[in-house]
Amino acid sequence: MPVYGIKVAVAGADSIDYKLPDFELVDQSGQLINNSSLQNKIFVAEFFFTSCPSICPKMQAEMLRFYEKYKDNPEVLILAFTIDPARDSIAKLNDYAHKLNIESSIWHLLTGNKDSIYALAEHFLVSATEDPDAPGGLVHSGNFILVDKQRRLRGYYDGVNEESVTKLLEETDILLREK
Amino acid sequence: MNLKRIIQALLPFTLVIVVVIFILNIITHGSIQHPGKSSYQTNCAQCHGDNGEGVKVLIPPLKDADFAKNNFDSIPCWLKNGISHPIMVNGVQYDQPMYGLKMDEIQIANVMNYLSKELLNTDKQINSLQVKEILNGCN
Numbered sequence: 079m080p081v082y083g084i085k086v087a088v089a090g091a092d093s094i095d096y097k098l099p100d101f102e103l104v105d106q107s108g109q110l111i112n113n114s115s116l117q118n119k120i121f122v123a124e125f126f127f128t129s130c131p132s133i134c135p136k137m138q139a140e141m142l143r144f145y146e147k148y149k150d151n152p153e154v155l156i157l158a159f160t161i162d163p164a165r166d167s168i169a170k171l172n173d174y175a176h177k178l179n180i181e182s183s184i185w186h187l188l189t190g191n192k193d194s195i196y197a198l199a200e201h202f203l204v205s206a207t208e209d210p211d212a213p214g215g216l217v218h219s220g221n222f223i224l225v226d227k228q229r230r231l232r233g234y235y236d237g238v239n240e241e242s243v244t245k246l247l248e249e250t251d252i253l254l255r256e257k
Numbered sequence: 258m259n260l261k262r263i264i265q266a267l268l269p270f271t272l273v274i275v276v277v278i279f280i281l282n283i284i285t286h287g288s289i290q291h292p293g294k295s296s297y298q299t300n301c302a303q304c305h306g307d308n309g310e311g312v313k314v315l316i317p318p319l320k321d322a323d324f325a326k327n328n329f330d331s332i333p334c335w336l337k338n339g340i341s342h343p344i345m346v347n348g349v350q351y352d353q354p355m356y357g358l359k360m361d362e363i364q365i366a367n368v369m370n371y372l373s374k375e376l377l378n379t380d381k382q383i384n385s386l387q388v389k390e391i392l393n394g395c396n
Binding site for chain 1: 315353
């Protein structure tokens with residue numbers, strides 16, 4: 079499987095792979111999620127917001143397939159970043175998690191500083207922007223991004239496309255076998 | 258032989274027979290797509306699912322939904338203005354807001370007829386004039 083992003087040249091060694099930077103956000107149960115929470119985990123990331131009227135419900139319906147398959151696997155997590163942290167408080171995210179009937183220890187709905195989240199979207203190489211003309215006032219990529227244990231970006235999938243998400247499920251199995 | 262005679266007699270009508278079989282096939286297998294189906298997929302399926310199944314307790318189902326059945330004539334206004342208060346669908350409360358959509362009265366009539374026939378299993382049908390009249394009375 080490919081490794082996405084630009085390699086960085088270093089002195090006296092081969093160039094190193096692109097990796098996600100450190101981040102620290104809070105999930106729907108108030109738990110702090112940072113690098114140590116991701117140790118020895120692969121995860122799939124998505125950007126969304128709870129009042130999203132357009133693609134989010136379909137994305138969550140597809141993400142539920144991923145959740146059902148991997149919820150008992152201790153090596154797999156889902157990180158969903160809200161791009162509307164002003165409205166998406168911990169309580170709002172908790173309510174949303176209840177509506178999806180998901181376990182907070184596996185599928186983290188994350189909120190925090192708005193600028194950090196938008197910067198993080200860039201690090202995931204996906205788009206998230208404010209647009210007053212869009213339904214809900216925000217536009218974001220519907221991609222699911224697969225990330226390995228070294229926090230390298232390993233796959234992009236269309237979160238509203240059933241076939242693409244089926245490919246995510248297959249490639250997650252491949253990634254889990256990777257040593 | 259009788260069979261040979263029959264075949265010889267039918268030979269000039271081959272084209273007609275093929276066409277008739279083709280049309281019967283379409284009718285019995287429903288290959289003609291409902292005019293509301295594509296509109297459903299564009300405007301409704303993203304949230305309510307391809308088969309109206311909904312998403313857990315986040316998005317209500319449309320399939321066999323009592324709320325849609327019992328308030329069928331309110332649907333044009335929901336499509337126009339959305340719904341911003343909690344609703345009960347088949348005994349479950351949903352409070353995720355629904356947003357209004359940009360659909361004209363023809364699209365609304367087609368999608369409602371599709372909903373009625375395919376997902377609600379009712380005989381209710383509506384035309385664009387009736388939809389327009391309801392739309393004029395929406396808040």
